[in-house]
Amino acid sequence: MIARTDSKAALAPDFMFETDVETLPRRALGELQLERLSSSLERAYRNVPHYRNSFKAAGVGPDDLKTLGDLRHFPFTVKTDLRDQYPFGMFAAPHSELCRLHASSGTTGKPTVVAYTPGDIDRWADLMARSMAAAGVRPGDVVHNAYGYGLFTGGLGAHYGAERLGCIVVPVSGGGTERQVMLLKDFAADILCSTPSYALNIAETADQLGVDISVLPLRRGLFGAEPWSEEMRAELDRRLGIAAVDVYGLSEIMGPGVACECDAERAGLHGWEDHFLFEIIDPETLEPLPMGETGELVITTLTKEAMPLVRYRTRDITRLNDAPCSCGRTHVRILRVTGRDDDMLIIRGVNVYPSQMEAVLVGFPGLSPHYQILLEDDGVMNTMTVEVEVASDAPASDDDLAAVAQDVRHHIKSIIGVTCRVTAKRPGEVPRSQGKAVRVRDLREKR
Ligand code: DLL
Numbered sequence: 001m002i003a004r005t006d007s008k009a010a011l012a013p014d015f016m017f018e019t020d021v022e023t024l025p026r027r028a029l030g031e032l033q034l035e036r037l038s039s040s041l042e043r044a045y046r047n048v049p050h051y052r053n054s055f056k057a058a059g060v061g062p063d064d065l066k067t068l069g070d071l072r073h074f075p076f077t078v079k080t081d082l083r084d085q086y087p088f089g090m091f092a093a094p095h096s097e098l099c100r101l102h103a104s105s106g107t108t109g110k111p112t113v114v115a116y117t118p119g120d121i122d123r124w125a126d127l128m129a130r131s132m133a134a135a136g137v138r139p140g141d142v143v144h145n146a147y148g149y150g151l152f153t154g155g156l157g158a159h160y161g162a163e164r165l166g167c168i169v170v171p172v173s174g175g176g177t178e179r180q181v182m183l184l185k186d187f188a189a190d191i192l193c194s195t196p197s198y199a200l201n202i203a204e205t206a207d208q209l210g211v212d213i214s215v216l217p218l219r220r221g222l223f224g225a226e227p228w229s230e231e232m233r234a235e236l237d238r239r240l241g242i243a244a245v246d247v248y249g250l251s252e253i254m255g256p257g258v259a260c261e262c263d264a265e266r267a268g269l270h271g272w273e274d275h276f277l278f279e280i281i282d283p284e285t286l287e288p289l290p291m292g293e294t295g296e297l298v299i300t301t302l303t304k305e306a307m308p309l310v311r312y313r314t315r316d317i318t319r320l321n322d323a324p325c326s327c328g329r330t331h332v333r334i335l336r337v338t339g340r341d342d343d344m345l346i347i348r349g350v351n352v353y354p355s356q357m358e359a360v361l362v363g364f365p366g367l368s369p370h371y372q373i374l375l376e377d378d379g380v381m382n383t384m385t386v387e388v389e390v391a392s393d394a395p396a397s398d399d400d401l402a403a404v405a406q407d408v409r410h411h412i413k414s415i416i417g418v419t420c421r422v423t424a425k426r427p428g429e430v431p432r433s434q435g436k437a438v439r440v441r442d443l444r445e446k447r
Helices: 026-047 049-058 068-073 079-084 118-135 153-165 177-186 196-209 230-240 354-361 398-416
Strands: 100-104 112-116 142-145 168-170 191-194 220-224 243-250 255-261 269-271 276-281 295-301 312-318 345-347 350-352 367-377 382-390 421-425 440-442
Touching: 026 049, 026 068, 026 295, 068 276, 079 112, 112 118, 118 153, 118 220, 118 243, 118 255, 142 153, 142 177, 153 168, 153 191, 153 255, 177 196, 191 196, 196 220, 196 230, 196 367, 220 230, 230 243, 230 354, 243 269, 345 382, 350 354, 354 367, 354 382, 354 398, 382 398, 398 421
Parallel strands: 142 168, 142 191, 191 220, 220 243, 367 440, 382 421
Antiparallel strands: 100 112, 243 255, 255 269, 276 295, 295 312, 345 350, 367 382
16 A cells, blocks of 8 residues: 655656566566466466367467467457357356456447456556556545546546555546536646546636636546547647546456556557557458557457456557657557547548547647547448537638638648548537547438
């Protein structure tokens, strides 16, 4: 248990939650991974019929793992495997050993269910505490937690982590944005946890209420659960007077805290390799890619008891960086996840991720940072309309809006290379986020 302190200044800038393991030399980290991977594969094989069958079909067994490189012979796990085993077929522990279930909201059909033993919850709290400390959170901080509580892992994940670190948690959850502004101010929060899009909503609501958040004690934002851009980071830093830090995770693997940026560099998220093994594969050939190349992130859990996953295909597109980091942590960095390969839009033959659109729009003169992408089918091909919104102090006659739309269209064409329609809306007309933002509205299905 870390002692609580009221003096933030008294804490060393390189404070870590678990220094020994966070700075473990890479060779020792590899040895630890091999030992843990071996028992995790054994556990999956012994207790989960799905893995027994898929290992046998691939002609491998846990004993075939002699080096970390041997993992490439083991089969992948995909989201549909989890759906096919709904609700409890992927569990490697009996009900008597479980203490919690979470589920991700399936856009279609059944959700994906995940389970935890008390040991899993304990390790999750440690990893989230480790992530928060890396991000610049300190014991004694007031943590305003606006991630949704419930089946979503964001709320409870950040909650347990902050408590484990020795912080004072304000469990606000999402929504009621005016009240959030009041509480941030009255409770003098040091830390805001939310999705980046909801943080922007909070910043805007504060402006409307005449509250200047940038002069409040708030110092860090831990933002994740959706893709966001460097441009959005600059916007959130400026509007909230904070350093915005990227935190990554997914319910299938654990929840938030699988990886987090450090305060020192804010350039890539340290993935906690003593609990997870990260690979990047080519999503077409499924072959592992060398360090530094961009592809799909694949994660194997090393210490999960209730639901170990072997080579889980996240669909998240990123790359790894194993260069030493100035913070002293030795764990590999996962670069900002720009999007999921199933979110990629193909418009007139050009591949576009919604977050690329964000990078172009945020900071564009006269625009607010709110946007939405509408997908339609004109009978021949997919078309894209980008709805943008003018800034609250920008002129907004019909002619002004048409001129802005024209400028933005040219800008998108010149930066991303895609031709699309642009509609400029008046302030407040683009829907605001309460949690994970809906960036794309697909109107093609309704035809
Ligand atoms: O979003 C867990 C989480 C909660 C992470 C709070 C961070 C903070 P799921 O609902 O299962 O879990 O969604 C996981 O969200 O595969 C990514 O596509 C996306 N995602 C999560 N964090 C980031 C991030 C939580 N920092 C899915 N950047 C993942 C980009 C992210 N995408």
